[in-house]
Amino acid sequence: MEKLMIHGGRPLRGTVQISGAKNSAIALLPAAILAESEVALDNLPHLSDVAVYTEILEELGAKVTWTNGQIKIDPSQIRSIPMPNGPVKKLRASYYMMGAMLGRFGEATIGLPGGCNFEPRPIDQHIKGFEALGATVTNEHGSIHLKAKELRGAKIYLDVCSVGATINIMLAAARAKGSTIIENAAKEPEIIDVATLLNSMGASIKGAGTETIRIEGVKEMSGCRHSIIPDRIQAGTYMIAAAATRGDMIIDGVIPKHLEALTAKLIEMGVTVEEIDESIRVLGAPRYEHIDVKALIYPGFPTDMQSPMTSLLTQAEGVSVLSDFVYSNRFKHVPELVRMGAKIRVEGRSAIIEGGELNAAKVKATDLRAGAALVIAGLTVKEGITEVSGVELIDRGYDNLVTNLRSLGADVWRQAE
Ligand SMILES: CC(=O)N[C@H]1[C@@H](OP(=O)(O)OP(=O)(O)OC[C@H]2O[C@@H](n3ccc(=O)[nH]c3=O)[C@H](O)[C@@H]2O)O[C@H](CO)[C@@H](O)[C@@H]1O
Numbered sequence: 001m002e003k004l005m006i007h008g009g010r011p012l013r014g015t016v017q018i019s020g021a022k023n024s025a026i027a028l029l030p031a032a033i034l035a036e037s038e039v040a041l042d043n044l045p046h047l048s049d050v051a052v053y054t055e056i057l058e059e060l061g062a063k064v065t066w067t068n069g070q071i072k073i074d075p076s077q078i079r080s081i082p083m084p085n086g087p088v089k090k091l092r093a094s095y096y097m098m099g100a101m102l103g104r105f106g107e108a109t110i111g112l113p114g115g116c117n118f119e120p121r122p123i124d125q126h127i128k129g130f131e132a133l134g135a136t137v138t139n140e141h142g143s144i145h146l147k148a149k150e151l152r153g154a155k156i157y158l159d160v161c162s163v164g165a166t167i168n169i170m171l172a173a174a175r176a177k178g179s180t181i182i183e184n185a186a187k188e189p190e191i192i193d194v195a196t197l198l199n200s201m202g203a204s205i206k207g208a209g210t211e212t213i214r215i216e217g218v219k220e221m222s223g224c225r226h227s228i229i230p231d232r233i234q235a236g237t238y239m240i241a242a243a244a245t246r247g248d249m250i251i252d253g254v255i256p257k258h259l260e261a262l263t264a265k266l267i268e269m270g271v272t273v274e275e276i277d278e279s280i281r282v283l284g285a286p287r288y289e290h291i292d293v294k295a296l297i298y299p300g301f302p303t304d305m306q307s308p309m310t311s312l313l314t315q316a317e318g319v320s321v322l323s324d325f326v327y328s329n330r331f332k333h334v335p336e337l338v339r340m341g342a343k344i345r346v347e348g349r350s351a352i353i354e355g356g357e358l359n360a361a362k363v364k365a366t367d368l369r370a371g372a373a374l375v376i377a378g379l380t381v382k383e384g385i386t387e388v389s390g391v392e393l394i395d396r397g398y399d400n401l402v403t404n405l406r407s408l409g410a411d412v413w414r415q416a417e
C-alpha cells in the first residue's frame, strides 16, 4: 500500500496531456467481445480499472496484446464461463459483462460489481432492460444469472437516466433480433463513444447522445480500430487543480464542449478559462467569488467532479452551496476535508462550504474522486505535508497523476504506508 505525500502551496504551471477516458475504456473493452475478429483501441488510459478489465477478458479466453497506448483484443476464442468472483468484484463497470456476454452468448453469470462505494448503486434499470429483451434474470448468492433463448428487440423506457443501463442495453441489443428503442437514455459523451465503436463493428445504432436511441439488431459483428475519447473528468480535475493553486495550466488533448458545465462555473467564480482548439487554458486569480453548483446528468455539472469542486470552493470567499442530484450522499470526502480545516457541513444532498485556508493533515481517500479532492486540497496548503492514503482508489481513474503533477511544478511523491 502507498500513500501520496503533498507539500503544497505551489501554483501549478505548464501543460498536461489528457489520456483516454476511463468510463469509455471500461465499456469499450467488453463491447469488443461482441465482434468475431480483432478490435484495436487507441488512446487507452493507464489505469488500474483498465488493467482489471483486461484480466476479465483474458479469463474468458480473449487474446489481449498491448503496444504503446493501443490494445488489441482478439475475442475469437472467447468462451462463456461463469464469473461469480475474482476481478469482476474489483470494479463497477464489470456490469457491462452482463450485456456483452448476453449479446454474444445469450447467457452470463457475473458477480455483483464493485467500484466506488459512496452510496448504494442499484442496477435495476439494467435488469429491466435485459428482461425486456427476453432474458431471464436471477440474483443468487451475490451473482446475477442471465439467460435468453433468443434476444428480441424491445421498447425500453428507463425510469432513471442511467449511463450504465443505457450502455448495457446497447451491448445486449446490438445483436438481438429486431429493433430496440431506449427512451430516457443517458446522453454522456462516453455513450456516443461506445455507439461509435459498436457501429464500426457493424452494429446499427442511431441517436446516441440524445434521449432516444434506436438499435437495429445485426447477426454478426467484426473487428475494427477505434480511438477512445479524452477523459473529461481527468481534464476537469486538472482545471480545478489549476484554479485552486492559482496557477496557469494548459490542459491539452480534450474536447472543450465536454467540459462546458465546469468551464461556466469556473468563469462565474472568477477563474479565467480560454478554449483553444483541443486545449483549455486555466488561469487562476488571487480571489474567487462563492458560487452554487448543482451536479446533474450530462450536460449538467458532472457528479464525478463534485468532490474536486468541493475542494476548490474552500478557496472562494463566502459561502458556496454544492448539491448532488445524481448521488445524494456522495460526500465522504467532506469529513476528510474538515480534518484539513475546511468549514463544510452537509445538509441533505448539499454541502455548504465556507471559504478559508486549509492545513496539512493525514487523510484517507474513501473513493476515486474523494481522493482527487484531497489531492487538490493538499496542493493548496502552504505549510506542512498532507498525506493521502488509499492511493489505489485514485489509481483507478488518474493516468500518471504524480508524474503529471510534478511536471506542473507540484512537490508530490508516493511513499509506502
Ligand atoms: C463506469 C461508469 O461509467 N461510471 C459512471 C456512471 O456510473 P453508473 O453507470 O453506475 O451511474 P448511473 O448513470 O447508472 O447512475 C445515475 C443514477 O441512477 C441511479 N440508478 C442507476 C442505475 C439503475 O439501475 N438504477 C438506479 O437507480 C443511480 O443510483 C444514480 O443515482 O455514471 C455515473 C453518473 O454520471 C458516474 O458517477 C460514474 O463515474
Ligand SMILES: C=C(OP(=O)(O)O)C(=O)O
Binding pocket: 091, 092, 093, 114, 115, 116, 117, 304, 368, 369, 397
Ligand atoms: C464513480 C466513478 O467510477 P465507477 O462508476 O467506476 O465506480 C467515477 O469515475 O467517479
